[in-house]
Amino acid sequence: MYRLDIQHLSKSYGGGVQALRAVNLRVSNGMFGLLGPNGAGKSTLMRILATLQEPDSGRVLFDGSNIHEHPHALRSRLGYLPQDFGVYPRTSALQLLDHLALLKGLRNRKERKEQVLALLQQTNLYEARHRAVSTFSGGMRQRFGIAQALLGNPSLIIADEPTAGLDPEERNRFHGLLSEIGEQVVVLLSTHIVEDVQDLCPQMAVLAGGRVILQGRPTALAADLNGRVWRKTVTKAALEHYRRTLPVISTRMTGGLLQLYVLGDDCPGEGFEAFYPGLEEVYFSALFGAQRAGKEVGVC
């Protein structure tokens, strides 16, 4: 059993931006979802965990070892899938993966070749292995990203917004791949897409304004909210009135109709119906609660 221990982590940038504020998280084997709106601090946290950035204060232990005191030890056990690689060389997928495997310390040529070919099979890129990565579609690039993240059998995998821009079929395929990695390692999945966490993660946290504002099991968090969410179909013209007078956590268009979701122990008024909350309501009610408490949470 591996354990990632994030303790009192803070990080600020020039211009007074406080990206992380005393973040504490304890993550063990399996998939852990980190949800948060744009600007919440997710990428900053992922980069610190990947030892690409240093925190201002606090520390991170993986398997009991401080990752910033022993960055090389962590890197040999880390699979990092960044939000964007930035450059996609004209090198073939096979050559690039082989090169990255070498950089990761897989020196034995035969073992390296076996692992590279197995990962290309696993990520469904075997047929395209001689094609330049620069010609790959978004979904293929993401799958290539997973392949390189899995090189060297990492015990900690960090995936930063991995499904952004994927079509539903590619997203499903990607989910299948991630879940195959299984319970054997720690997988941290950062995203602003609630369904990614709902579909994949037995544990999760919500990050907003650099703070952890909620943490737990998605099913338990949704059960805790049960009986406190109310829904009503409203006109666009009436929306402002409801926003001013009720704790509106979110709005959603369903079949062309505008639906309003309101938090409350009792029915907020005529036309409202009790709504069985899912993770989306958990997420929006957490952001609403943090906003109400006067904490900066960024924009959705």
Ligand SMILES: Nc1ncnc2c1ncn2[C@@H]1O[C@H](COP(=O)(O)OP(=O)(O)OP(=O)(O)O)[C@@H](O)[C@H]1O
């Ligand atoms: N290099 C940097 N210099 C200055 N400010 C930065 C830098 N990187 C991030 N920030 C700021 O820090 C805050 C957190 O950014 P971060 O990218 O970590 O959030 P995020 O949750 O990953 O958002 P997104 O989903 O939009 O990438 C934001 O206000 C962002 O503008």
